[in-house]
Every structure is written in C-alpha cells, then in structure tokens.
Amino acid sequence: MSAPILRIASDVKLPERADAVVIGGGIVGVSTAYFLAKRGFSVALVEKGYVGGEQSSRNWGWCRQQNRDARELPMATKSLELWEQFAADTGEDTGFRRCGLFYLSNDEAELSRWAAWRDFAKTAGITTHMLSGAEATERGRATGRSWKGGVFSPSDGTADPGKAAPAVAAALMKLGGSVHQQCAARGLELEGGRVSGVVTEAGTIKTRIVVYAGGAWASSFCRQLGIRFPVATVRQSIVRVASVPQRLPDTLHTTGVSLTRRSDGSYTLAISGRGRVDPTPQLLRFAPQFVPMFAKRWRNVFPGGLEGLRSGHESLARWRLDAPTPMERVRVLDPRPDAAAVKQTYRRAIDLLPALAEGGIANAWAGYVDSTPDGVPAIGEVQQLPGFVLASGFSGHGFGIGPGAGHLIADLVTGAPPLFDPAPFRPERFKQSAWGKVADF
Numbered sequence: 007m008s009a010p011i012l013r014i015a016s017d018v019k020l021p022e023r024a025d026a027v028v029i030g031g032g033i034v035g036v037s038t039a040y041f042l043a044k045r046g047f048s049v050a051l052v053e054k055g056y057v058g059g060e061q062s063s064r065n066w067g068w069c070r071q072q073n074r075d076a077r078e079l080p081m082a083t084k085s086l087e088l089w090e091q092f093a094a095d096t097g098e099d100t101g102f103r104r105c106g107l108f109y110l111s112n113d114e115a116e117l118s119r120w121a122a123w124r125d126f127a128k129t130a131g132i133t134t135h136m137l138s139g140a141e142a143t144e145r146g147r148a149t150g151r152s153w154k155g156g157v158f159s160p161s162d163g164t165a166d167p168g169k170a171a172p173a174v175a176a177a178l179m180k181l182g183g184s185v186h187q188q189c190a191a192r193g194l195e196l197e198g199g200r201v202s203g204v205v206t207e208a209g210t211i212k213t214r215i216v217v218y219a220g221g222a223w224a225s226s227f228c229r230q231l232g233i234r235f236p237v238a239t240v241r242q243s244i245v246r247v248a249s250v251p252q253r254l255p256d257t258l259h260t261t262g263v264s265l266t267r268r269s270d271g272s273y274t275l276a277i278s279g280r281g282r283v284d285p286t287p288q289l290l291r292f293a294p295q296f297v298p299m300f301a302k303r304w305r306n307v308f309p310g311g312l313e314g315l316r317s318g319h320e321s322l323a324r325w326r327l328d329a330p331t332p333m334e335r336v337r338v339l340d341p342r343p344d345a346a347a348v349k350q351t352y353r354r355a356i357d358l359l360p361a362l363a364e365g366g367i368a369n370a371w372a373g374y375v376d377s378t379p380d381g382v383p384a385i386g387e388v389q390q391l392p393g394f395v396l397a398s399g400f401s402g403h404g405f406g407i408g409p410g411a412g413h414l415i416a417d418l419v420t421g422a423p424p425l426f427d428p429a430p431f432r433p434e435r436f437k438q439s440a441w442g443k444v445a446d447f
C-alpha cells in the first residue's frame with residue numbers, strides 16, 4: 007500500500023561523531039540536514055525505514071500559502087522560494103512547479119472565508135485571485151458544471167512527494183552529509199544534563215546537537231526522554247488514478263474531493279481533512295487537549311479501528327536502548343487506507359471529473375498525520391534538555407513548508423538570524439493550556 011517513492015542508496019558505516027545528528031528522513035529531517043551541511047556542519051541523518059517512506063511520500067504534494075494559518079504563512083512563503091532555489095543550487099529534481107492552486111465552490115460562506123483570507127494575505131504581500139462565477143466556471147470547465155466562485159493562487163505550487171525527500175537527501179550526501187537508512191535511533195546519551203550522543207541500533211554517534219524530525223513517532227520518542235509532547239495521529243487516505251487523455255487541472259480543491267496531477271501524469275485524489283482517529287493509549291492520554299481541535303473538525307474526522315494499536319507508534323511503553331524498539335518492528339508506518347473513504351473519494355472524483363474514469367484506480371494508501379492541539383508544528387530546542395531540538399507535529403500541512411522549517415532549524419542551531427519568527431512554534435507552548443487558537447486549515 008506504500009506510495010510511489012524513489013529509493014536512494016545510503017551510507018552503511020556510522021560516523022563516530024558529528025556536529026549534528028538528525029533523526030528522521032522525511033522532508034523536515036532531510037531539509038534540516040541539508041541546510042546544516044550547507045553551513046559546513048558535519049551531519050549524520052538516521053532513518054529507521056527509508057527516506058521519505060512515511061508522510062513525506064504519502065501526501066498530495068501541495069506547497070501552499072493559500073488559506074495558511076497566519077502563524078505559518080511566513081514559513082510557507084519562504085519555503086516556496088527555497089523549493090525553487092533548491093533545484094537551481096543542486097540540480098536535483100523534487101518535481102516542484104509553481105503551477106498555482108485552484109479552488110472551486112458553490113457555498114457562499116466558504117467563498118466569504120476565502121475572500122477574507124485574500125484580504126489578510128494582501129497585507130503580507132501575497133496575491134491570490136478570487137474568481138467570479140463566470141471565471142470559476144471557465145477555469146473549471148473540465149467539470150462541466152457552473153460554479154458560484156473560486157480562488158486561484160498563482161504563486162503556490164506542488165512538488166512530487168515521490169521524489170522530494172530522496173532528492174534533498176541526495177543533495178545532502180553531495181555536501182558530505184551521511185544518510186543511514188534501516189537505522190532507528192533508540193534514544194540519547196546525556197552528559198551533565200545535555201545531549202552527548204545518539205544511540206542507534208547500529209551504534210552510537212557522539213554529538214551535542216540532535217534534531218528529532220520523527221513525524222508520527224515524535225510523542226513516543228519524547229516520552230522516553232521525559233518530555234511531554236501532545237500529539238494525536240489521524241489516518242488519512244489517498245487514491246491514485248492513472249493518467250487520462252484529457253488534460254485536467256494540475257490542482258483542484260472542492261469540498262467534496264480534491265485532485266493533484268503528479269509529475270508522471272497520474273492523479274492523486276482525496277477528501278480534504280477527512281481522516282480516522284484510531285484509539286490508542288496515547289490518544290486517551292492527550293484527549294482533553296484535543297477537544298478544541300476535534301470540535302472544529304468533527305465533520306470530517308471519524309472513529310477508526312485497531313490500526314493504531316497494531317503499528318505501536320502511540321503506545322505508552324518505555325523501550326530499552328540495548329534491545330529492538332517498536333520502530334525496528336515497524337520500519338515504515340503503512341496503515342491500511344480507509345475502504346469507505348477510498349470508495350467515496352473515487353465516486354466523488356468521477357462525478358466531478360468524468361474523464362478520470364478512463365484511468366481507473368491504480369492504488370490507494372494511507373498515512374498518519376501528526377497533529378498538535380493547535381495544528382501548528384513544534385520547532386525549537388526543548389528547554390529541559392539542552393541540545394535536543396524538536397521538529398515535529400506538522401499537523402497535515404508540513405510537506406510544503408518542509409524547506410522553510412529545515413532552514414529555520416539550521417538558523418537556530420547555528421545562531422544565524424532566523425529566516426522568519428520562530429516564536430509561534432516554541433515547543434514550550436504545550437506546557438501552558440493548549441486551548442488556544444486551532445489552525446483553520
């Protein structure tokens with residue numbers, strides 16, 4: 007059920023020491039390691055499965071400013087520049103294109119929300135176009151329907167989730183960084199209360215800086231270190247259909263279903279925000295903090311099943327450093343797609359764009375999104391453990407902002423002026439009440 011992804015070769019022998027060790031080879035981890043290596047740091051990246059194997063290959067690929075929460079908008083804008091610059095600097099192909107993102111609606115309330123966001127975005131210098139009914143209908147002519155309105159955001163785009171993280175990892179290796187796949191980090195060594203090394207299944211790497219970019223595993227890894235990091239993982243499903251002769255929009259979002267053209271011409275289809283919450287011990291532990299989040303999103307989030315218990319990423323167990331951990335048992339989180347969602351997604355997509363029927367379902371997969379209580383990631387050094395930098399909880403929209411997050415972490419680690427304000431992402435905010443504002447999208 008895995009999503010298509012380029013596999014890269016990696017280094018077998020662990021270095022004895024490194025200026026920084028990055029744990030997790032998703033888009034956030036590889037971007038962090040890349041920007042650290044660019045500044046002359048010796049960097050080792052360890053990944054328990056293969057680079058990009060979890061969320062970073064399972065998403066739609068949208069790199070959007072459109073409808074971004076204000077706290078993340080500067081990171082989204084900078085990330086778009088970094089996606090572009092990366093190709094020019096390295097010659098590696100992430101599949102990034104500024105193809106624009108396209109939204110259609112017949113719901114006046116939704117259109118008003120988009121217009122309000124457009125007005126706010128203008129204050130940040132971002133141009134996005136509200137489309138009149140006639141414009142939306144013309145641009146959305148592949149649907150054969152008329153629409154009340156829409157949005158086109160020309161400076162946004164997509165990258166290819168099947169290529170992006172491996173491309174950045176390849177660029178990291180060209181800069182001298184090492185990448186170690188099938189290598190789980192079990193925990194940390196400490197000296198005098200600060201990080202002094204990373205204990206992996208293949209040995210220990212001495213270092214004073216560890217960046218943990220472990221996606222859905224972040225809360226359980228933090229728990230081993232006595233750090234409380236509230237995360238709820240939501241299982242989201244995607245359907246891929248083969249390419250079809252008729253040229254369809256590169257991207258299209260409607261409330262019913264959304265579509266993205268991949269760089270091989272196939273399309274990924276999904277229902278925005280729809281997911282299943284699989285009950286786990288961790289979910290129960292943090293449930294009170296997620297009441298506002300689930301209250302806001304209840305229309306699209308449904309109770310799940312035993313998938314979460316089977317994969318073990320949300321168990322409350324403590325693991326030992328000298329024995330295999332749950333991460334070595336489950337190298338790649340590959341949950342079953344939600345059969346009802348797959349059926350509904352495909353039916354709605356064919357209904358919206360009948361030309362898609364010619365393609366037929368090629369495959370379907372699911373991924374666990376790592377949500378924080380306020381829907382905004384945790385990025386920064388954890389005060390109680392000097393040398394440990396957390397970069398997780400990207401809440402279902404971290405692919406597009408991965409490069410900006412990686413750059414910011416490299417800024418924080420090297421003491422450079424940050425590319426944008428890191429304050430909204432402080433991990434310490436979860437110590438206070440997290441009943442603050444939940445991100446809108």
Ligand SMILES: Cc1cc2nc3c(=O)[nH]c(=O)nc-3n(C[C@H](O)[C@H](O)[C@H](O)COP(=O)(O)OP(=O)(O)OC[C@H]3O[C@@H](n4cnc5c(N)ncnc54)[C@H](O)[C@@H]3O)c2cc1C
Pocket residue numbers: 029030031032033034035052053054055056057058059060061062063064065066067068069070189190191192219220221222223224227242243244333337338372373374375397398399400401402403404405406407408
């Ligand atoms: C269906 C779906 C659609 C989405 N659509 C979009 C979208 O269109 N746009 C967007 O911006 N975002 C989207 N997202 C969200 C986006 O994919 C994620 O926010 C982003 O990929 C997170 O990247 P990451 O590097 O933090 O985590 P991941 O990609 O999950 O990577 C974490 C990695 O850490 C590894 N790891 C964990 N613990 C350890 C350890 N102890 N030792 C070694 N390795 C470890 C894991 O194996 C994994 O490979 C979507 C997500 C899903 C599931």
